[in-house]
Amino acid sequence: MSVLADLMRDGRSVENHHPWPRTVVEEGEWLRARDLLSQSRCALLGLWGEAHAVHMAMLDEATNEIGVITIECQDGRFSSVGQVHPPAIRLERTIYDLFGLEPTGIPDSRAWLDHGRWGVRSPLGDQIANPTGGDAYFFLPAEGESLHQIAVGPVHAGIIEPGHFRFNVNGEAVVRLEERLGYAHKGIEGLMAGANLARGAMLASRTSGDSAVAYGLAFARAAEAALGIEVPRRAVWLRALMAELERLANHFGDIGAICNDASFALMLGQCGILREHVLRTANVCFGHRLMRDCVAPGGVTVDPGGGIARIRDLLVMLRGRFPQLIDLYDNTASLQDRTVGSGVLKPELAQQYACGGFVGRASGRAFDARRTPGYPPYDSLQFEVPVLDRGDVDARVWIRIREVEQSIALIEQIIGQLPAGETQIDFDPATANGPKEGMALVEGFRGDVLVWLRLNSSGRIERCHLRDPSWFQWPLLEAVIEGNIVADFPLCNKSFNCSYSGHDL
Amino acid sequence: MRRSFFVEAIAKGPLTEISPGADDAALAELARNVNGAARKRLGRSLSIRQVDAGSCNGCELEIHALSNAFYDLERFGLRFVASPRHADVLLVTGPVTKNMQEALERTYRATPDPKWVVAVGDCAADGGMFSGSYACVGGVSTVIPVDLHIGGCPPSPTLLLRGLLALLEFSGAGS
Numbered sequence: 001m002s003v004l005a006d007l008m009r010d011g012r013s014v015e016n017h018h019p020w021p022r023t024v025v026e027e028g029e030w031l032r033a034r035d036l037l038s039q040s041r042c043a044l045l046g047l048w049g050e051a052h053a054v055h056m057a058m059l060d061e062a063t064n065e066i067g068v069i070t071i072e073c074q075d076g077r078f079s080s081v082g083q084v085h086p087p088a089i090r091l092e093r094t095i096y097d098l099f100g101l102e103p104t105g106i107p108d109s110r111a112w113l114d115h116g117r118w119g120v121r122s123p124l125g126d127q128i129a130n131p132t133g134g135d136a137y138f139f140l141p142a143e144g145e146s147l148h149q150i151a152v153g154p155v156h157a158g159i160i161e162p163g164h165f166r167f168n169v170n171g172e173a174v175v176r177l178e179e180r181l182g183y184a185h186k187g188i189e190g191l192m193a194g195a196n197l198a199r200g201a202m203l204a205s206r207t208s209g210d211s212a213v214a215y216g217l218a219f220a221r222a223a224e225a226a227l228g229i230e231v232p233r234r235a236v237w238l239r240a241l242m243a244e245l246e247r248l249a250n251h252f253g254d255i256g257a258i259c260n261d262a263s264f265a266l267m268l269g270q271c272g273i274l275r276e277h278v279l280r281t282a283n284v285c286f287g288h289r290l291m292r293d294c295v296a297p298g299g300v301t302v303d304p305g306g307g308i309a310r311i312r313d314l315l316v317m318l319r320g321r322f323p324q325l326i327d328l329y330d331n332t333a334s335l336q337d338r339t340v341g342s343g344v345l346k347p348e349l350a351q352q353y354a355c356g357g358f359v360g361r362a363s364g365r366a367f368d369a370r371r372t373p374g375y376p377p378y379d380s381l382q383f384e385v386p387v388l389d390r391g392d393v394d395a396r397v398w399i400r401i402r403e404v405e406q407s408i409a410l411i412e413q414i415i416g417q418l419p420a421g422e423t424q425i426d427f428d429p430a431t432a433n434g435p436k437e438g439m440a441l442v443e444g445f446r447g448d449v450l451v452w453l454r455l456n457s458s459g460r461i462e463r464c465h466l467r468d469p470s471w472f473q474w475p476l477l478e479a480v481i482e483g484n485i486v487a488d489f490p491l492c493n494k495s496f497n498c499s500y501s502g503h504d505l
Numbered sequence: 506m507r508r509s510f511f512v513e514a515i516a517k518g519p520l521t522e523i524s525p526g527a528d529d530a531a532l533a534e535l536a537r538n539v540n541g542a543a544r545k546r547l548g549r550s551l552s553i554r555q556v557d558a559g560s561c562n563g564c565e566l567e568i569h570a571l572s573n574a575f576y577d578l579e580r581f582g583l584r585f586v587a588s589p590r591h592a593d594v595l596l597v598t599g600p601v602t603k604n605m606q607e608a609l610e611r612t613y614r615a616t617p618d619p620k621w622v623v624a625v626g627d628c629a630a631d632g633g634m635f636s637g638s639y640a641c642v643g644g645v646s647t648v649i650p651v652d653l654h655i656g657g658c659p660p661s662p663t664l665l666l667r668g669l670l671a672l673l674e675f676s677g678a679g680s
Contacts, residue, residue, distance in 0.1 A: 117603040123639045154608050157587035159555045159565050183604045184559045187640035209563025272573035501561045
């Protein structure tokens with residue numbers, strides 16, 4: 001028996017949690033669970049709170065089993081997982097900020113999303129009134145001769161999201177980078193509470209603008225799992241079509257932008273053209289360039305109909321042009337000089353943080369939610385999951401290049417086998433027999449998006465948690481920049497392209 | 506390799522599309538909001554500083570697209586600058602999260618007069634889907650004066666361009 005199943009068996013199983021089990025555990029099992037994480041026998045998928053409990057989703061990487069364990073915290077505390085497993089630290093700081101539940105023993109007890117400006121503490125818990133003047137934040141020190149600090153953000157020089165970076169620098173070399181995030185915190189999980197499914201899906205689709213499809217899909221799949229709904233086959237395939245178009249558009253944007261941060265604007269120009277073609281095709285087929293609100297619980301809201309022919313044209317164009325750009329990247333020594341060997345993420349760290357997406361796959365972690373746990377229609381499609389282990393900026397570019405090729409091949413298969421029929425199933429979210437819980441893990445372009453929700457008996461959302469892949473990527477950016485020169489930070493940062501809004505919620 | 510891109514560009518001509526023209530509704534809103542003195546000083550070239558005040562990043566993606574070969578924003582005399590101190594226009598997105606309110610106010614104060622503020626996206630108009638949240642102020646105009654709204658979730662690059670062209674046309678008309 002797997003270690004995770006063994007652990008879960010010792011708890012009290014919760015009914016109506018789908019598709020993976022959830023059990024309520026006592027302190028002993030909770031401590032065993034965090035040891036499994038710290039010994040790399042299980043991977044941390046998510047850690048989130050609600051008013052009087054903390055939930056932790058785990059993946060047993062030996063058997064690919066997934067499970068959620070819950071510890072009830074009647075006295076407002078729980079034993080910190082971050083104490084032995086650092087990837088949990090920011091998640092626990094967030095649980096304290098939002099719910100007021102205290103992770104006892106946490107090595108870093110500073111506030112994370114709460115900057116002291118909301119007018120309320122623990123807004124999703126006890127809601128204690130608080131002044132809005134803002135809290136002081138103490139950055140971690142770096143000591144030594146000739147060090148100086150560079151403070152960047154939250155308003156950046158480029159057109160990017162808000163966040164603060166504090167560099168401690170020795171000459172040109174970065175000694176320590178510390179991130180401070182939370183500036184884009186909109187209170188999405190607070191707005192989710194009490195919303196109906198339609199509004200919940202719209203909020204999910206606006207969690208991270210570049211991943212509207214991935215979030216829409218993860219939310220829909222979680223709701224459908226909770227309610228036991230099966231969506232029409234055509235909708236399943238159209239969802240995958242949208243997800244792969246989204247991946248293409250973002251990867252083109254990223255490849256161009258990374259090269260631009262190494263002052264190679266030609267690549268930005270050329271990739272920008274390909275990205276625009278993808279977005280225009282999405283607009284023709286689905287009525288929205290970013291395909292926002294196109295996935296909804298029960299199916300999809302738009303059927304592209306004859307627009308599929310435009311996707312065929314798009315593929316022909318991409319197949320003709322993209323190989324030239326690969327050659328251009330591969331044969332420009334001045335560009336490689338910047339990307340090769342910069343911002344190296346060691347495979348051990350990627351593994352420890354269960355880091356997904358191109359960041360993980362460029363550092364040897366082969367995880368892809370389309371494969372594990374997997375979801376339709378990918379089980380009927382042929383594709384490879386490219387993996388490298390060098391972990392530098394160059395490797396993260398190459399993973400994207402290979403994923404573009406895979407997505408093009410996937411889209412070709414999808415439109416070749418697209419089933420006919422309905423695209424939406426009618427359903428009544430209200431259920432007579434108590435609350436229902438669902439969870440989904442979906443591979444967005446950036447990595448695995450986790451959505452967990454509980455619907456009450458009238459079909460409204462009682463609690464919904466959305467976990468962006470960036471939670472396990474942002475901390476690693478701090479690690480990879482150490483020893484690199486300041487001028488390479490934009491390049492390293494863009495090669496990670498973590499989400500601020502998806503992380504800040 | 507690079508030569509082949511150059512030769513192709515010469516042979517096929519530019520991808521850049523003709524101007525979509527100024528948006529009439531935007532011109533009308535500007536006529537209500539902006540005084541003549543500011544119009545005289547701004548002229549026909551505007552420097553834009555973008556500020557994300559807590560958007561989902563959707564608006565930023567489409568603002569980025571303005572610089573691609575199809576829209577080519579700079580041909581109109583509009584360009585993005587890295588500092589508010591170099592800017593004539595603040596292009597603000599998002600429902601203004603409480604965590605970003607002070608940064609937005611300080612960016613506004615750092616921008617020299619005369620300056621215009623364009624609120625981009627449905628969130629920037631009134632908080633959009635996020636209005637009512639404990640974490641959002643809701644609408645850029647509750648924090649700093651706004652001269653023009655460009656709606657949409659997110660607005661398409663064409664819509665953005667039409668709004669910005671209205672700003673340009675309006676400012677040019679005063680000189």
